[in-house]
């Protein structure tokens with residue numbers, strides 16, 4: 001019998017990578033998606049199976065973490081061997097604007113799922129993964145952060161996730177659940193949400209390189225994060241549920257970069273060298289020089305991209321042009337200045353190692369965003385409408 005997994009948040013970045021990963025391992029994968037007024041399954045459309053097929057191994061259910069009866073019904077129908085609770089209002093800045101909703105979905109949502117397992121008497125059958133976060137460390141109490149580092153969350157999101165962390169530990173200790181917290185540091189990919197800083201940067205840099213956008217507005221350029229690739233990180237989620245005993249693990253790369261370095265790396269991928277002027281809210285990033293893009297060596301398609309000219313197009317950025325500026329709107333009421341994880345326990349007990357380097361991650365993201373920007377440019381050139389999404 002194939003193993004059965006239930007993923008909440010299957011339409012998100014991690015949900016999509018995890019669904020793909022588990023399907024390759026011959027799981028039957030069920031996913032919970034929210035009702036939305038527009039299609040919201042872009043990230044998993046390549047996995048879609050016609051509901052008329054008799055033997056399906058990828059099945060979606062409408063559901064919401066704020067609706068307990070719905071969660072109980074789905075868990076009862078699916079009878080999962082493993083639940084991956086990835087669903088969350090996952091944007092830290094947005095959590096300052098929607099603190100109650102964030103607590104409802106991220107904190108109480110986790111409780112509702114654990115209760116569903118308990119009410120249905122599935123504690124011995126169903127293993128539970130909770131998407132915990134390095135945001136728990138917030139105002140960091142030691143560096144690097146590991147499983148024993150005290151928590152100090154700095155946002156409604158972090159506080160909601162703190163509840164979810166402890167309720168997961170509590171159900172493990174009180175009822176013998178096989179429940180694990182993955183304390184994951186930031187992980188990104190070409191399908192990262194467009195308003196998280198890495199994707200915001202790679203998307204903007206690609207558009208600036210093609211002359212589709214003039215300037216990128218950011219908040220705190222000094223913030224430092226430990227950024228890995230989402231594909232690597234979902235493997236760790238699965239590994240945690242395959243252990244003999246349930247435990248909590250930090251998942252991180254152990255390397256740290258600033259937002260400013262992220263901008264420089266993305267720009268460099270496109271052959272753009274920057275220098276910085278000014279300080280704080282007055283700091284700006286100015287084009288120094290435009291050289292041969294490193295991307296031109298990567299794939300045939302991108303060589304073509306360069307040969308066709310748009311990257312050296314006169315409408316692209318020029319030396320001396322200001323392409324990065326600070327906008328205080330993106331400053332957070334309480335900031336997490338620095339996060340750096342120590343993944344030693346994961347390496348020793350799970351045999352997990354990150355495979356993708358920061359530079360490779362940024363390269364992959366820039367390539368994908370360059371392709372998307374070129375597609376938009378082509379569509380517009382031929383008189384059709386391309387969607388201009390804004391934050």
Ligand code: NAP
Pocket residue numbers: 008009010011012013014015032033034036040063064065066085086087088089090091105131132133134183184185186187188193
């Ligand atoms: P994401 O791209 O924002 O995806 C979140 C998913 O949750 C989406 O499918 C979203 O649905 C769904 N969702 C949100 N609210 C929901 C609700 N009330 N009921 C049901 N579904 C809901 O996030 P991600 O980057 O994949 O992260 C996955 C999980 O890991 C999240 O819990 C996040 O907090 C946590 N985490 C992420 C990172 C990271 O760096 N990526 C690090 C540590 C922890 P829609 O598609 O309809 O919006």
Ligand code: GDD
Pocket residue numbers: 090091092093132133134135184185186187195196197198200217218219220221223224225259330331332335336337339
């Ligand atoms: N989003 C955003 N937009 N962040 C900016 C900007 C901007 O314009 N400018 C600077 N930053 C800074 C933020 O202040 C923060 O310090 C850092 O860039 C990273 O911001 P995000 O990419 O939004 O991620 P995050 O670290 O706040 O949260 C992500 O990682 C957590 C794990 O540490 C999310 O994925 C969370 O769900 C996750 O738990």
